Amino acid sequence: MKQTRKYRDFYNNIKYRTNVFEWYPFKEDAKLLYVGDSAILESYFLQRFKCSTTSLSDLDSLNDSTFDYIIVDGEFDCMYDKEAALCDLLNKLDLEGQLILLTNNKLALRYFAGVKEFESDEFFGNLKKHTNLYSKNQWDTLFSKLKVHAQYYYPYPDYFLTTQVLSDEWLTGNINLEYEDCHELRYRFFNENIALQSLVESGDFATFSNSFMIILSNHKSNIIYSKISSERKDNFKICTNILKDQDTYRVEKIALDPSGISHFERIHQFYKTTKHNDLFHYCPVQLENNTLIFDFIKGENLESIVNGYVKHDQLDKIIEIMDLLYKINAYGDIIDFKVNQEFIDVFGKQDESLLLDQKCIRFCDIDVILENVILTQNHTYSILDYEWVFDCTIPVSFIMYRAILHSIALSKLNEEEIEKIYLRYGITKELKEVYLAMEEHFQAYVSDLKIRDYYSSLPRQVIDLRKEIDRDYVDIIIGDDKEDVFNSGQIHYEKEVGCSDFKIEFGKKAIFKLNGIKVNGNIVSNFKTNATFVIHDDYYFIDVPQIDVQNKEAGLFEFDFYMYYYGEDCIDNIINLIDANHSLNEELNRLKSSKLYRFMKK
Numbered sequence: 001m002k003q004t005r006k007y008r009d010f011y012n013n014i015k016y017r018t019n020v021f022e023w024y025p026f027k028e029d030a031k032l033l034y035v036g037d038s039a040i041l042e043s044y045f046l047q048r049f050k051c052s053t054t055s056l057s058d059l060d061s062l063n064d065s066t067f068d069y070i071i072v073d074g075e076f077d078c079m080y081d082k083e084a085a086l087c088d089l090l091n092k093l094d095l096e097g098q099l100i101l102l103t104n105n106k107l108a109l110r111y112f113a114g115v116k117e118f119e120s121d122e123f124f125g126n127l128k129k130h131t132n133l134y135s136k137n138q139w140d141t142l143f144s145k146l147k148v149h150a151q152y153y154y155p156y157p158d159y160f161l162t163t164q165v166l167s168d169e170w171l172t173g174n175i176n177l178e179y180e181d182c183h184e185l186r187y188r189f190f191n192e193n194i195a196l197q198s199l200v201e202s203g204d205f206a207t208f209s210n211s212f213m214i215i216l217s218n219h220k221s222n223i224i225y226s227k228i229s230s231e232r233k234d235n236f237k238i239c240t241n242i243l244k245d246q247d248t249y250r251v252e253k254i255a256l257d258p259s260g261i262s263h264f265e266r267i268h269q270f271y272k273t274t275k276h277n278d279l280f281h282y283c284p285v286q287l288e289n290n291t292l293i294f295d296f297i298k299g300e301n302l303e304s305i306v307n308g309y310v311k312h313d314q315l316d317k318i319i320e321i322m323d324l325l326y327k328i329n330a331y332g333d334i335i336d337f338k339v340n341q342e343f344i345d346v347f348g349k350q351d352e353s354l355l356l357d358q359k360c361i362r363f364c365d366i367d368v369i370l371e372n373v374i375l376t377q378n379h380t381y382s383i384l385d386y387e388w389v390f391d392c393t394i395p396v397s398f399i400m401y402r403a404i405l406h407s408i409a410l411s412k413l414n415e416e417e418i419e420k421i422y423l424r425y426g427i428t429k430e431l432k433e434v435y436l437a438m439e440e441h442f443q444a445y446v447s448d449l450k451i452r453d454y455y456s457s458l459p460r461q462v463i464d465l466r467k468e469i470d471r472d473y474v475d476i477i478i479g480d481d482k483e484d485v486f487n488s489g490q491i492h493y494e495k496e497v498g499c500s501d502f503k504i505e506f507g508k509k510a511i512f513k514l515n516g517i518k519v520n521g522n523i524v525s526n527f528k529t530n531a532t533f534v535i536h537d538d539y540y541f542i543d544v545p546q547i548d549v550q551n552k553e554a555g556l557f558e559f560d561f562y563m564y565y566y567g568e569d570c571i572d573n574i575i576n577l578i579d580a581n582h583s584l585n586e587e588l589n590r591l592k593s594s595k596l597y598r599f600m601k602k
Helices: 002-012 015-022 039-048 056-061 082-091 136-146 192-202 258-273 302-311 315-329 341-347 396-405 415-424 429-446 451-455 570-592 595-601
Strands: 031-035 050-054 067-073 093-104 150-157 162-167 185-188 211-216 223-229 238-245 248-255 280-282 285-288 291-295 299-301 360-365 373-376 381-383 389-395 461-464 473-478 481-486 490-497 502-506 510-519 527-529 533-535 538-540 546-549 555-566
Touching: 002 039, 015 039, 015 162, 031 039, 039 050, 039 067, 050 056, 056 082, 082 093, 082 136, 136 150, 136 211, 248 258, 258 285, 258 291, 258 360, 258 389, 299 302, 302 315, 302 373, 315 381, 315 396, 315 415, 341 389, 341 429, 360 396, 389 396, 396 415, 396 429, 415 527, 473 490, 473 555, 481 490, 510 570, 533 570, 538 570, 555 570
Parallel strands: 031 050, 031 067, 067 093, 185 461, 280 381
Antiparallel strands: 093 211, 150 162, 150 211, 162 223, 223 238, 238 248, 248 291, 285 291, 299 373, 360 389, 373 381, 473 481, 473 502, 490 555, 502 546, 510 538, 510 555, 527 546, 533 538
């Protein structure tokens, strides 16, 4: 139980512990019983409800009154007689009340992926021996015996630090698993995101969900998905819910702090002032009772479409989509750049000389990125999630910069292709530096303490076993510092860096897949390498690898890559074969374009 106490203490001291309930539609002035040991949750309920607290062992000490809500916070995980405890709790529940259980899953996917079990501090303890933790099938059996109706939600990464809540009617593969445990040691046996998507497709997701939020009630909630955006300053904290009434869907955004109402009013005002046109439209929205209610738009977003083009090396198609995005962003009255106080507040003081020649628009949405533009079933374009609108002049090329910077699909292109896209919209090296500074200031303007900041203080070791290879150590050199990192295939390297450019070097030649470079969680796209070839995000080095990173901020540097070959003799042969194949293809294409070849084809 030592580890259980340790991880509960860690989570119970994080303010985002309340996320799992921020989205839930509790009735006002309700009577609530909290059964758990989180001081943060207890305080949260005391401020909002007529709240009582107890433990399962002290239920009998309560008077005969009943409750609108009873919340059991993980207390069932280590309890043997769950049936008796549930009966006692149901007897304390009002006829129209709701019993809400937060519990970990015996068959949680993270346990199979190499996370130690919280309850036993062991690997695969639930499979090796008796455990009081239940699987979904065991819960279903118990609920059936007691003849109670259960509605399941799946908080992710889990119910301790929730960023989104899924249901059987709404599952997504975009699940952030970066912060899923606080153990000092874990393994990685496989890619959990890919595995989760596979389980969604096979219909087995619920069986292997990390944890459950179970609602026992006579009434079913119509919320089928929620995203909790609480890592922001109070006036920007919201949750976004998708609701389903029969076959009709809608999207609601709810402010988590009263100061957020002015933020909603600006979004609503922006929608009312947008001009209708034949190229695109903003998703219709209403402001009711301090809640934004959006139409639900079906279709495929441009990010997904571009990702398909990236997979098939269709750069011309990618350019077509980016040109469309530019046309959308540049629609309307183009004006000259002029700084005002709102620009300074949001984007900081910048070198205006580089912005004076830029085409600008005013009172605009800076978040018209690929992910937020939907190609609808009617073959029209709809813009979703226009949350970040500001009353100042914004260069169109800055919005395009953000679209490129925040696109996972475009990040899979090689450096030359990405640079070509930047330059197509006039985004030079100098402008990129200004726009990066603007983006960093904007993020600071809206952001609160990040969840990752809590984890950065933990002494954690991750051993990646996703590919069985003969492992040695990879020498990573930054400046005068050299570190030997265990070659586990998939490698995540972290280091504190200063506010200046730096060079990453390896001790030996290598071939690796570059998954990403970040500083303080922000993607770094300004880097150069001495790679002989770059194919998608695979980098081939016939010399000792060097990566020159252009960096403008001090903080946590993160380097994610998958090492295919390190120091092996076969690297030269692989690169030579690729070079020879490339030359042969060029010669073949030259022959195919010749008059003799076309004549012989006829």
